Amino acid sequence: MPNSPATTKMSALLFLVLPGNVRAEIGMARTEVYEKVGKPPVVAPASIQEDLRRRDFTVNAMALSLNEGSRGLLLDPFNGVADIEAKVLRVLNNYAFVEDPSRMIRATRFAARFHWPLEEKPSNASTLPGKIITSNTSRKARSDTRSLNLPTKMIR
Numbered sequence: 822m823p824n825s826p827a828t829t830k831m832s833a834l835l836f837l838v839l840p841g842n843v844r845a846e847i848g849m850a851r852t853e854v855y856e857k858v859g860k861p862p863v864v865a866p867a868s869i870q871e872d873l874r875r876r877d878f879t880v881n882a883m884a885l886s887l888n889e890g891s892r893g894l895l896l897d898p899f900n901g902v903a904d905i906e907a908k909v910l911r912v913l914n915n916y917a918f919v920e921d922p923s924r925m926i927r928a929t930r931f932a933a934r935f936h937w938p939l940e941e942k943p944s945n946a947s948t949l950p951g952k953i954i955t956s957n958t959s960r961k962a963r964s965d966t967r968s969l970n971l972p973t974k975m976i977r
Contacts, residue, residue, distance in 0.1 A: 833848065833849065834846050834848040845885075850867050850868060850869045850871065850872035851866055851867050852864070852865050852867040852872070852875055853875050855920040855921065858919055859921075869884055870896075870898065873896065873899070874898075874913070877912065877913065877917050877921070877927065877928075878910050878912060878913065878931070879899040879901040879904045879913060880904055882897075882901055882913060883895060883901040883902070899911075899913060908937045909939075909940050910931050910932060910938070910940060911939075911940040912924075912939070
């Protein structure tokens with residue numbers, strides 16, 4: 822893959838521990854475009870609004886403003902705080918699991934860790950065939966899926 826700004830993996834993060842042992846991450850706002858299902862996305866710099874829109878779940882689509890004049894303001898365009906209070910995992914868009922099938926594993930891990938249900942949606946995203954997992958994700962993801970003890974037909 823060429824080393825251009827639009828394709829270089831931009832994963833530089835700054836991890837902070839704030840008073841009260843609160844953990845935070847600071848990273849560059851970016852977009853991710855999935856040109857093919859199961860393939861790594863093309864990454865490019867973006868606005869914070871675009872970055873939050875590309876996230877998987879509402880609880881992961883929040884940020885604190887670092888701009889002068891609004892520093893510390895919570896940006897929560899998809900009501901992630903309300904979902905935390907309601908203890909529910911809500912997917913941001915119907916294509917989240919199609920764009921990146923490993924998000925199904927992530928959703929299952931979040932649900933198990935926090936004991937929160939995944940919001941049901943009247944879409945095909947919540948009923949994707951297990952075939953997508955195996956045909957478009959790595960061996961590691963399939964191994965992780967097997968460790969979740971899902972029915973065999975879901976992980977073949």
